[in-house]
Amino acid sequence: MFDASKIKNQKVLEFIQDRINLLQPKDIVLIDGSEEIYKALTDEAIASGEMIKLNEKTYPGCLLHRTRPNDVARVEARTFICSRKEEDAGPTNNWMDPKEMYAKLNGILDGAYKGRTMYIIPFSMGPVGGPISKVGIEITDSIYVVLNMRIMTRVGMNVLEALGDSNDFVRGTHAKCDVDPEQRYITQFPEDNTIISVNSAYGGNVLLGKKCFALRIASYQGKNEMWQAEHMLILGIERPGKPIVYMCAAFPSACGKTNLAMLIPPKSFQEKGYKVYTVGDDIAWIKKGPDGRLYAINPENGFFGVAPGTNSHSNYNALMSTKKNAIFTNVALNPETKEVWWEALEKDAPDKKKPSFLIDWTGKDWTPDMVDAEGKPVKAAHPNSRFTAPAINCPCISPEFENGAGVPISAFIFGGRRPTTVPLVYQAKSWENGVFIGSIMGSETTAAATGAVGVVRRDPMAMRPFCGYHMGDYFQHWLDIGKTVDLDKQPKFFNVNWFRTDAEGNFIWPGFGDNMRVLDWMLKRIDGEVDAVETPIGFVPKADDIDLTGLDFSKETLKDILKVDNAAWKVEAEGIKEFYKSFGNKLPKSLADQADELLAKVSK
Numbered sequence: 360m361f362d363a364s365k366i367k368n369q370k371v372l373e374f375i376q377d378r379i380n381l382l383q384p385k386d387i388v389l390i391d392g393s394e395e396i397y398k399a400l401t402d403e404a405i406a407s408g409e410m411i412k413l414n415e416k417t418y419p420g421c422l423l424h425r426t427r428p429n430d431v432a433r434v435e436a437r438t439f440i441c442s443r444k445e446e447d448a449g450p451t452n453n454w455m456d457p458k459e460m461y462a463k464l465n466g467i468l469d470g471a472y473k474g475r476t477m478y479i480i481p482f483s484m485g486p487v488g489g490p491i492s493k494v495g496i497e498i499t500d501s502i503y504v505v506l507n508m509r510i511m512t513r514v515g516m517n518v519l520e521a522l523g524d525s526n527d528f529v530r531g532t533h534a535k536c537d538v539d540p541e542q543r544y545i546t547q548f549p550e551d552n553t554i555i556s557v558n559s560a561y562g563g564n565v566l567l568g569k570k571c572f573a574l575r576i577a578s579y580q581g582k583n584e585m586w587q588a589e590h591m592l593i594l595g596i597e598r599p600g601k602p603i604v605y606m607c608a609a610f611p612s613a614c615g616k617t618n619l620a621m622l623i624p625p626k627s628f629q630e631k632g633y634k635v636y637t638v639g640d641d642i643a644w645i646k647k648g649p650d651g652r653l654y655a656i657n658p659e660n661g662f663f664g665v666a667p668g669t670n671s672h673s674n675y676n677a678l679m680s681t682k683k684n685a686i687f688t689n690v691a692l693n694p695e696t697k698e699v700w701w702e703a704l705e706k707d708a709p710d711k712k713k714p715s716f717l718i719d720w721t722g723k724d725w726t727p728d729m730v731d732a733e734g735k736p737v738k739a740a741h742p743n744s745r746f747t748a749p750a751i752n753c754p755c756i757s758p759e760f761e762n763g764a765g766v767p768i769s770a771f772i773f774g775g776r777r778p779t780t781v782p783l784v785y786q787a788k789s790w791e792n793g794v795f796i797g798s799i800m801g802s803e804t805t806a807a808a809t810g811a812v813g814v815v816r817r818d819p820m821a822m823r824p825f826c827g828y829h830m831g832d833y834f835q836h837w838l839d840i841g842k843t844v845d846l847d848k849q850p851k852f853f854n855v856n857w858f859r860t861d862a863e864g865n866f867i868w869p870g871f872g873d874n875m876r877v878l879d880w881m882l883k884r885i886d887g888e889v890d891a892v893e894t895p896i897g898f899v900p901k902a903d904d905i906d907l908t909g910l911d912f913s914k915e916t917l918k919d920i921l922k923v924d925n926a927a928w929k930v931e932a933e934g935i936k937e938f939y940k941s942f943g944n945k946l947p948k949s950l951a952d953q954a955d956e957l958l959a960k961v962s963k
């Protein structure tokens with residue numbers, strides 16, 4: 360039972376009392392971080408069928424959960440930034456007046472926990488008590504949420520101790536209600552440090568520490584407190600005889616962020632002594648350190664990765680991370696072995712045959728020959744099925760993962776899926792130019808999606824769905840941060856494109872571990888070991904400076920995907936200028952100038 364005397368912080372107590380009054384739970388449980396509570400909740404969830412226990416030998420401590428078929432992904436159309444002024448939410452966010460939204464949500468939340476248990480989760484984003492870390496309290500009626508938050512964040516009484524009597528904590532409320540998609544709201548109130556999520560029970564919508572806090576609320580906090588919350592992986596690379604160099608990289612969803620974060624270098628690089636260390640795969644909080652350099656922490660404690668496509672070739676380290684104490688959501692189950700399965704799991708693992716019978720993600724029988732009404736194979740796992748895995752399971756987790764002061768950042772990398780136009784890699788000419796490059800990133804639509812093919816969907820810094828305030832102000836914040844960092848301490852900016860295709864639509868660059876070859880060029884640029892070719896868009900490598908040892912890839916093809924085609928970039932620059940119009944007078948002048956400059960240069 361909940362013992363309020365365990366909580367000393369008056370503001371936390373007031374928040375909890377207010378939630379009790381509104382939600383009217385039957386029972387209240389404070390998640391104190393003890394093994395006993397997790398064990399009891401796991402047993403309860405298994406007994407009720409909310410969770411399925413997996414094979415204790417091959418997947419010790421692992422569970423499977425299935426959501427409702429109408430509740431399988433983040434819902435951007437129902438995600439709101441409720442700032443007091445509409446213009447503060449900007450053109451990339453849905454907005455509703457906070458008073459109106461609170462009234463609507465309070466109506467939904469009134470008595471929503473009747474007959475149910477309320478769980479109080481004190482959690483820290485970042486190592487507990489660290490100089491960049493922040494605290495949140497999530498109230499939920501879902502054991503799935505409690506058990507996932509335990510993996511994705513640091514949970515327990517030590518978080519409240521670190522908070523002391525401070526009022527600087529995020530107030531999160533989640534209620535499953537009827538999981539009604541028509542009444543689903545994922546709402547952020549940045550000025551109140553408040554998140555309310557109702558009528559969903561799917562990870563990205565309900566694990567409030569992740570996108571809602573660590574990106575939407577934190578980006579707003581970062582603007583006010585002169586730091587940054589970014590949708591970026593963090594990785595460290597060791598070269599023989601050199602200190603580890605850390606980089607942050609932003610890509611839109613489904614561009615291989617988790618894969619790059621856990622990359623395994625090609626054999627020829629491994630033999631030379633190259634090593635990769637993962638600090639984070641999704642979010643970076645970045646702040647200036649005492650030495651004037653920018654330092655990044657991963658505020659999360661686990662990975663919430665997409666399962667389908669993950670196999671020992673695409674991401675061995677992620678796969679290994681899921682082998683114990685992980686929670687799977689909406690993957691398929693082998694009912695005989697009590698092991699999980701998803702599409703492409705056995706690819707490149709010839710000892711594992713495709714299973715002949717499974718229970719699919721909806722709980723129904725599945726065989727590989729099943730087709731839907733259009734004759735397409737029926738998928739056993741949902742395409743957005745996920746694993747929640749503790750970061751410490753990752754074989755290449757960085758020894759700095761628990762360092763609350765973070766790691767010093769030497770490069771920012773941006774990228775998207777661009778079958779044409781954008782070269783394999785190029786380097787920005789300055790911080791300002793780097794911000795410009797980040798602001799124009801995006802992915803081209805392909806035949807796989809409905810709508811026009813070849814249209815660039817812009818996703819600045821991969822933050823379009825996650826920036827908690829006006830994106831024009833966000834660009835200005837990036838520019839302002841740059842002004843606070845001395846030139847010799849500024850990270851370098853790069854843009855990459857792993858997704859160039861040939862006339863038949865096949866990817867030209869092999870990607871995955873071979874991306875190390877491109878990162879290696881960046882390391883050499885950072886250390887001033889190689890020069891580069893100046894082009895209208897930035898610095899492009901000389902083909903000889905990308906190490907192709909051990910790779911069957913011709914220099915001619917490499918030269919092709921490094922080329923800057925002025926005619927294509929003219930179309931690009933015109934598209935950028937059009938896109939920039941959506942930010943109105945909030946677009947920083949220096950970015951508008953850069954778009955003009957680019958257009959002028961490629962039009963010559």
Ligand code: OXD
Binds near residue numbers: 563612641
């Ligand atoms: C994620 C995303 O789930 O970016 O990380 O969509």
Ligand code: MN
Binds near residue numbers: 590612641
């Ligand atoms: Mn993400």
